Amino acid sequence: MIDHKEKEVKITAQNVDFFYxxxxxxxxxxxxINKNEVFALIGPSGCGKTTFLRIxxxxxxxxxxxxxxxxxxxxxxxxxxPQVDEVQLRKSVGTVFQKPNPFPISIFENVAxxxxxxxxKNKKKLMEIVERSLRQAALxxx
Ligand SMILES: Nc1ncnc2c1ncn2[C@@H]1O[C@H](COP(=O)(O)OP(=O)(O)OP(=O)(O)O)[C@@H](O)[C@H]1O
Ligand SMILES: [Mg+2]
Numbered sequence: 001m002i003d004h005k006e007k008e009v010k011i012t013a014q015n016v017d018f019f020y021x022x023x024x025x026x027x028x029x030x031x032x033i034n035k036n037e038v039f040a041l042i043g044p045s046g047c048g049k050t051t052f053l054r055i056x057x058x059x060x061x062x063x064x065x066x067x068x069x070x071x072x073x074x075x076x077x078x079x080x081x082p083q084v085d086e087v088q089l090r091k092s093v094g095t096v097f098q099k100p101n102p103f104p105i106s107i108f109e110n111v112a113x114x115x116x117x118x119x120x121k122n123k124k125k126l127m128e129i130v131e132r133s134l135r136q137a138a139l140x141x142x
Contacts (some may be wrong), residue, residue, distance in 0.1 A: 016070035
């Protein structure tokens, strides 16, 4: 079957270097990620997969003594431009980590945290979101 859909680049990295202090974790990474495609990073433990993923929503900015260089664009926007609001960026570039990291509050409040942060204050709606999310994760017990 011929696929007539044009490939559209969504994320592009050019010559990305990344350092934890003196230690270089990423060296001259250039790649494109297309819209509506599944893209996998495969490699041995410690090769820099998570470091690269954290670059895509500037989560590495939160780790002291780190340095990134090169260019990362998402939909054409340089996400390391000083004008970019990294909190807004992290809202649109989500991450599901390999290890869960719940806050020390109730299960309900952990699940409701995201929608609440997005301004959803309707208790009934939050209840629905929490129940649906927990059911989808097979964590709803009744
Ligand atoms: N916070 C940190 N401080 C210092 N060095 C770090 C930090 N996080 C990762 N590193 C180092 O950077 C390198 C890349 O690590 P990274 O976690 O990106 O690898 P990975 O490919 O995701 O590995 P894994 O498959 O184990 O998840 C490793 O040498 C790691 O020890
Ligand atoms: Mg990792």
